[in-house]
Amino acid sequence: MREWHLVTPLARSTSIDHLRHRNRVFLISALSVLACMLSSPSALPQASQGTEGVSGQQAFNNACRTCHMVREGDNRLGPNLHKIVGRKAGSLPDYAFSSAMKEAGFVWDEDKLDRFIANPDEVVPGNSMKPYGGLSSSEDRKKIIAFLAQSQ
Numbered sequence: 001m002r003e004w005h006l007v008t009p010l011a012r013s014t015s016i017d018h019l020r021h022r023n024r025v026f027l028i029s030a031l032s033v034l035a036c037m038l039s040s041p042s043a044l045p046q047a048s049q050g051t052e053g054v055s056g057q058q059a060f061n062n063a064c065r066t067c068h069m070v071r072e073g074d075n076r077l078g079p080n081l082h083k084i085v086g087r088k089a090g091s092l093p094d095y096a097f098s099s100a101m102k103e104a105g106f107v108w109d110e111d112k113l114d115r116f117i118a119n120p121d122e123v124v125p126g127n128s129m130k131p132y133g134g135l136s137s138s139e140d141r142k143k144i145i146a147f148l149a150q151s152q
């Protein structure tokens with residue numbers, strides 16, 4: 001005798017719908033993660049995007065605030081930048097700097113900050129500023145440095 005396995009069209013349709021739904025959820029999740037990564041202001045080297053009228057604080061917020069604050073003691077993913085001008089690199093007591101930054105051997109001044117904001121890996125190879133790749137706009141870097149200097 002032959003056994004009959006009954007798979008109704010409704011059952012087949014339900015399992016296919018379940019697979020389609022699962023695939024849609026996965027695709028939406030993957031695209032959402034990708035969109036978040038690409039929209040992060042620190043994910044790629046940044047160029048000025050019509051920011052001529054932007055203040056120093058706005059430039060700082062756009063390029064730095066994802067990881068840094070200027071409030072004393074407010075360390076986030078990166079150390080706070082309160083009184084950064086004149087501070088020895090890697091010396092903030094309550095922050096775990098990379099060994100490269102701890103051993104950098106310089107004091108932050110406006111020129112060093114400008115070079116570091118433009119290309120962190122060139123100034124301190126082995127730093128922990130990933131995925132930040134630098135800020136190409138010298139105008140925005142100047143505004144950020146002026147903001148940091150006046151926030152002392």
